[in-house]
Amino acid sequence: MLAVAEFAPVAILLAALVLIAGAILAASHLIGPRRSGPVKDIPYESGVDPIGDARRRFNVRFYLVAVLFLVFDVEIIFLYPWAVLFLKVAQGSIADVAGFESLGYGPGFLAASVGFFFFLLAAGFVYEWRKGVFQWD
């Protein structure tokens, strides 16, 4: 029971993406010139010269970046249903949730509840910043 009309733009975008990406890759493989040399074969040609191999063990601090990314990733998940709800409540059109605002769940309440959520994470971020976690030297 999919609402086809809602997803038609997404489907068109996906199809265009796949077609264009495939066409560009195929075209550069088929008609692109092939000249190789020691300079052309380095990972960033015309860029910074690589130091050492990419396939080695990395500093554990990169892991901290990954964990921080995950934390804010999960936060975004919780913002999604909140944002969908907030839009409707702010527009005053939440007819299908009867008595929602009369119970005290107005736009101010929604903003405050997610604001506290956001505040705690921002506090953690500032704490790490002040602790010098992001200083690499």
Added chain:
Amino acid sequence: MSERIRLALIGLAVLVAVTLMGLAALLSSRPLEAFAFSVFAGALVTSALAIVLTRDIVRSAMWLMGALSSAAGLYFLLGANFLGVVQLIVYAGGILVLIVFGVMLTGRSPFLRFDPRPAETALAALVGVLLFAAFSAVLLGSAWPPLPGAVPVRQAATVREIGRALLTDYLLPFEVVSVLLLAVMIGAAYLARPVRR
């Protein structure tokens, strides 16, 4: 086999597969959904096979991204928008990054490869067959009541309902989640703290 021929063969195979899916979908009563399902399911099966068959662990992780994204597509097809978004953001976005970071942080050999022993392959096959049997038993044993025909699933309404539940009945767990995430941040900073000399 030269690269161009291999490339042309891959492109041809994909074209043939998509055309066959389109023709098969035309036979269904809802061709668009049928076509989208075949595309996502085909991508899922292909990626899953590639995960198992490739020996390079980073390539395996990249194929995992294809498998997870295709599963998200199937969720969207089912009208489970929130689940699809969670699948994309947490699994395809987050967990995959962690896997690649895990390789970056632990890889000792220049080219990390899977080289399973025959006993390991047999064990994995056994586990796979058992899982398949269990899932099939559940699938075939469940009753699938027909949906009442004229009731469309309201897409955004489901996400909104989750938001409503999260901010009313489950407000305390919602706020406690932020405390948990704070603990994760501080714990990660403690574990990866710079060594003072």
